[in-house]
Amino acid sequence: MNYLAEVTRWLTDPQNWAGPAGIGNRLSEHVQISLLSVALACVVALPAGLAIGHLRKGRFVVVSVANLGRAIPSFAILALALPVTIGLGLGLGFWPTVIALFLLAIPPILTNTYVGIEGVDADTVEAARGMGMSEAEVLFRLELPLAAPLVVAGVRTSVVQVVATATLAALVAWGGLGRFIIDGFAIRDNVQILGGAILVAALAVAAELLFEALERLVTPITARSKQAAMPGPGAEAAATGRQA
């Protein structure tokens, strides 16, 4: 009890929130590096997922790449990226972490996107083509809106993973909430370690809730009740994505 009280005191002491090494700034750094990494992953994974889902080609390559991305520990990527970024003059900390988080964020977005697009009913797609829609129109006016909840679910999975993993940045001299964990470990300050871990978990949960709301928002009204009652192949993919 005493221990938890100390952690609570640490979390609520305004002095711990102030300044460049305070919780406020660390939280902001953590959000920044997470957002940038996921945004970069979206730039790569969304178009790739859309193309693969629409063309229904290259699935094998994507599954392989996605699984490989999941299989390599982020810490190893960080360690491998570090000498490269130092060599390129991009320095310690920020960029090697972004590279590691970017690679971590790609697989769920990519997988969910192509599964979502691919999962759109083939007859509906045929009907759209029959009505004279161009391929681009089929993709952006039919497939993407129908797949949107799943695509957002993929991004949500990535965000949660990235927020939890961005603590690694502190290992390579950058900031973020990982600083409290790494520095706390270095000076054997368990209160600080647990406090930092709680903040990371809270941020991940907040991100999860935010994206859940967004997911509901992009779900077509007609599909809302149906999707809840009858999870399609898409929902399955989202679930596996989150597990990894």
Added chain:
Amino acid sequence: MRRSRNLVLGAALLAATLALAACRPGGDGAQDGKATIVVGVSGAFAENQIVAEMYAQVLENAGYEVTRQLDLGSREISQPALERGEIHIKPEYLSTLLLFLDENAQASGNPDEVAAALEPLLEERGVKLLPFSEADDTNALVVTGQTAQTRNLSKVSDLAPIAGQLTFGGPPECPNRPFCIPGLKGVYGIEFGDFKPLDVGGPLTVAALEGGEIHVALLFSTSGVIGRKGFVVLEDDKELQQADNIVPVVLESVLNSEIEDLLNSVSARLTTEKITELNAKVEVDQTDPSEVARGFLEEEGLL
């Protein structure tokens, strides 16, 4: 300090298990005419194993039967093993051992003072502290050869006027430790422009220093990479760092004047520069510690 800081609980537990298994045969043997000597280490890392090998090899050369226990994970294991007679000799570090035996003791930058404080503590445990070597494995501020030249740096106090323009890198605990940022400020008046929390004298700090991400690094003074990378150790001219000279500690009950002379002959030839190069041979070139020790002893005419 290095050894206790490096200690991770899991590793210690593992080491404890291994050491318990390894120690069992150690106690036997020491009853014949010319005793069997069990040489141990204070912790299982390259530098300590090299020096332990030196002790073992000069003893063997003088006709002693030697058993090696060079995998004792940490001081938490090796010190009780020595006091119980499971090992008879191990290479130690002055201040680190002093603080291990008495955490309230006053370590300092003066090795004679530290040795004087340490001697009675060991004596009451039946252990004799022999004369220490010049080789001092302590925290050191290190710069690249180029920085040393362009900024004209040779000792730590040279940093004081320009520190505001420099970035310092070291272990994350640096801002809290008297030997690091607080001590540099208090003793030398040095306040760096920026501090980057890295690792404990490990590859990250070396890479950051080499890549120009930091200008000054906290490394261990005998780290093998220093010589290999052309780094320059700044002289601790105001004795901020505790003296951690390498020193043999021996169980009184096996000690005789011949053993004492043999161990002293090794200590007399060990210097920080020499052990740094030997460390590089093991850490960088992956040579076996026993081979490195043999090469050194032959070169020094001790074998």
